[in-house]
Structures are given as structure tokens and as C-alpha cells.
Amino acid sequence: MSRFTTACIVGGLAAASAFASTPAQAxxxxxxxxxxxxxxxxxxxxxxxxxxxxSGYKIVSRPVPTFNEAVxxxxxxxxxxxxTL
Structure with a gap:
């Protein structure tokens, strides 16, 4: 295998492992x-x-996926x- 092909495979595996290890959006x-x-x-x-x-608080909404939707x-x-605000 050439160095370029090996580097591409290693880069692809690193990107895939980084993507798989990121947690789901809260x-x-x-x-x-x-x-x-x-x-x-x-x-x-x-x-x-x-x-x-x-003071106490009450949750008044269901969870929404993005901050923009929450605002x-x-x-x-x-x-x-x-x-009030």
C-alpha cells in the first residue's frame, strides 16, 4: 500500500471513531x-x-432539540x- 492510501485509511478511521464517540445532542x-x-x-x-x-421552579415545556427552538x-x-421575562 502506498503512504497516501494508508494515511487516508487512518484518517477515515479516526474520523469515524470521533463521530461515533460524540454524545447525542441534549x-x-x-x-x-x-x-x-x-x-x-x-x-x-x-x-x-x-x-x-x-424560590422553586416548574418545568413548563416539553424538551425541544435546539437552543433556537427553546428561545x-x-x-x-x-x-x-x-x-414575565
Whole structure:
């Protein structure tokens, strides 16, 4: 085998292994804080949950796949009067 062919095979295997090892995209959802009514975009990729002090929160949406969709959903909830900010 020529060096070029070997380099292409090694590069292809490296790219395939990098693609296979990347985790699936996490979703985003909207939280509504009880004391202020503010809605916040939260990612499922975070390894921790929001702290419930000094206020609690409620999840007011189903998970959406992209941050853009989550922001659009947050704006829609604000227009409906379900969120203050």
C-alpha cells in the first residue's frame, strides 16, 4: 500500500471513531420560577439541577432539540402571558 492510501485509511478511521464517540445532542426546556414568573431556558446537558432556593421552579415545556427552538418557545410563552421575562 502506498503512504497516501494508508494515511487516508487512518484518517477515515479516526474520523469515524470521533463521530461515533460524540454524545447525542441534549434537549432544552423552559423553567418558570415561582417568585418572579421569569422563564429560563435550561439544557439537559447540565450535570446539575437548578437550585430551588430562594424560590422553586416548574418545568413548563416539553424538551425541544435546539437552543433556537427553546428561545422561540420562551418568547411565545411570554406573549401568552405565562412568563414575565
Amino acid at each position: 434537549g432544552y426546556y423552559i423553567l418558570r420560577w415561582d417568585n418572579t414568573g421569569i422563564c429560563q431556558v435550561w439544557s439537559e446537558a447540565f450535570t446539575f439541577k437548578p437550585i430551588r432556593w430562594p 422561540n418557545l420562551q418568547v411565545r410563552l411570554r406573549r401568552q402571558g405565562r412568563c
